[in-house]
Amino acid sequence: MPSVLVSTEIVIGTLLALAVVILTTTYLRRRYIARGLQLTLCGLRQPGTARWRLGLIRFGDNALEWFTLGGVSVRPKRRWARQRLQIEAPVLLTGTESIPLLPDASLVPCTDGDAGFELALQGPAYTALRSWQEAAPPGYNVNVA
Known part of the structure; x- marks a missing residue:
């Protein structure tokens, strides 16, 4: 025994x-x-909910992709095309809305066509997102007059 x-x-x-x-x-x-692309921690909140879901966002060539923080899946749960994504001015999260793993994060309202959602990003991550959205890779939308 x-x-x-x-x-x-x-x-x-x-x-x-x-x-x-x-x-x-x-x-x-x-x-x-x-995969060699920029990846950062962020929170995602769908409209009408108070719950933030932590995850990782990747700034791809043509899309912003959001992955869950945990799990084993390597496929994005959400994907937003760069040309349809609209980013509004950030608002600092304070009080009960603040996220413990993202201190001093800002709420960034976004829309993808008709669907709205909110991201919680820290200062440098918001700057990277704004820069990514405004800068297109060479040859992107070359036929636009």
């Missing part, structure tokens, strides 16, 4: 192995999602 000490060692070893697997998976997922 195994002793309590051996059982405890097995449980602790299993938990440590599980923690290593989770951390490694998270690291590799983040690296794969970034």
Whole structure:
């Protein structure tokens, strides 16, 4: 009959192995999602809800893509085309609206055609988003008169 000490060692070893697997998976997922593009932490809130969902946004060539913070999926949950995305002026989140993992974040109202949503971004991330939206890669919309 195994002793309590051996059982405890097995449980602790299993938990440590599980923690290593989770951390490694998270690291590799983040690296794969970034693929050399700019990636930053942000909050997403759909209209009519008070709940912020934390995630990662990636500034792609033609679209802004939002990924959930946790999980194993490497596909974006939301995708907004650059030419349809409209970004409004940011408003500082204060009091009960503030997000603990995003201190000093600003609320950025956005629309994608008819659908509206809000992003919570810290100062440098908002600047990057605004710059990304205003700057197009070479050859983008070259047929526009």
